[in-house]
Amino acid sequence: MNNFQYSRASEVADALRLLDADPGAKLIAGGTNLIDLMKENVERPSRLIDISRLPLRDIEETADGGLRIGALVPNSDLAYHPLIEQRYPLLASAILAGASAQLRNMASVGGNLMQRTRCAYFYDTTTPCNKRSPGMGCSALDGLNRNHAILGTSTSCIATNPSDMSVALAALGALVHIAGRTGKRTIALTDFHRLPDDKPHLDTNLGSGEIITAIELPPQRFARNYRYLKIRDRLSYAFALVSVAAAVELEGNAISEARLALGGVAHKPWRTPEAEAALRGQAATPDHFGRAADLLLQGATARSHNGFKIELARRAVVRALIQATSTTPQSQARKKIA
Amino acid sequence: MADITIPERIPINLVVNGERRALELTPWTTLLDALRDRLELTGTKKGCDHGQCGACTVLVNGRRVNSCLTLAVMKDGAEITTIEGLAKDGALHPLQQAFIDHDAFQCGYCTPGQICSAAGLLAEGRARDADEIRELMSGNLCRCGAYPNIVAAIEQAMSRS
Secondary structure: OOOOEEEEOOOHHHHHHHHHHOOOEEEEOOOOOHHHHHHOOOOOOOEEEEOOOOOOOOEEEOOOOOEEEEOOOEHHHHHOOHHHHHHOHHHHHHHHOOOOHHHHHHOEHHHHHHOOOOOHHHHOOOOOOOOOOOOOOOOOOOOOOOOOOOOOOOOOOOOOOOOOHHHHHHHHOOEEEEEEOOEEEEEEHHHHEOOOOOOOOOOEOOOOOOEEEEEEEOOOOOOOEEEEEEEOOOOOOOOOOEEEEEEEEEEOOEEEEEEEEEEOOOOOOEOOHHHHHHHOOOEOOHHHHHHHHHHHOOOOOOOOOOOHHHHHHHHHHHHHHHHHHOOOOOOOOOOOOO | OOOOOOOOOEEEEEEEOOEEEEEEEOOOOEHHHHHHHHOOOOOOOOOOOOOOOOOOEEEEOOEEEEHHHOEHHHHOOOEEEOHHHOOEOOEOOHHHHHHHHOOOOOOOOOHHHHHHHHHHHHHHOOOOOHHHHHHHOOOOOOOOOOHHHHHHHHHHHHHHO
């Protein structure tokens, strides 16, 4: 780990001032990803601004019946919060599918959105990586790319976003509240992360002088028919090869509203209006689920080792929708296929 | 010559296993290194040093965390419990006794982290059966493969708590 200066912020305005004063500074909250990257010399901040004591730990109901979640709420506290368990079980399930109990105790909601890819070449400073060192080239394109993206890729980068929480937030239509020196703004979670194009060093649309203050969940909760299905190489404590957040509302056996987002397949949670539109008004049948999966995966392309992900994702979408529509029990601790 | 500024050491206070400890640390000192190298509490183990194995698990204000990914300066004022702090008045913690009863280790290197993690799990109150113990202990690896006995030990401690 490199030597760095340490500052502790007590108000959001402090943190913004400190960020402005030192272009090499980084914010730290839980630190679970940043400290790891610093140990690998991938991140070398000149200063860490400790924001863990900022007053951003509340979970409050909004006027329209949604929830506003402070950016510093630990992942475990969010997953186990009674209002999340009751109203947004898709989000609770996705969070509990990620990381370990220790890491979930440490990691903040805002930090979860800011975590970086686990592409092995991004971590390995002896290999070229456009995300780590823009213009150096991408080692994954013709390397060991079994874990890599099949959607929204570019010739610069095929890394995936590793977050489970973000996939559920994308499906739920969450908003991200941001503060900067010039004021506050709010953007959709689906616009927060970006595709790599020719600037893969930028994971998100957060400005360099900005800070996430909260996540907002809209009133529509999908508390009955939902599924977060995560497919991975071992049954716990592993990143997704493919994950699916599926949520529907049913009238009888007909789908009146549908949400589908994929994780592990792109540089951001992958959600398309076409796939969801294809489900609305349809009967909840595997045929219709398959058609929605095909639409969601339209344009998927494989590299040498990750072609299996396309069919895996298609089957995972179908299974997640079958489970969501049949209210299959959802515990991430039960590993048998229901 | 590069302009290198060496930061001042930062004074912090920790309450470690019930005892107040004052330290002056460089900001990049992890809680794990502070415990082992400065406070000589070497029960907490450095395994992967990247948050993947759980050997460094300790309780910070009663919650289990990976001390290798925690900067000590950020925990100024916190209460830390390590494996050395679990036994009370000469009596083993129920989890320590359960690990012995069930032979829940072979080499023992992961054991302090396993036991601190299990103490966190008991405090969280979320695990009700073996499946849930397995899931909520997945952040602690045991390369000797003592997992069935670790689960049995935690079930014993859970049933008696």
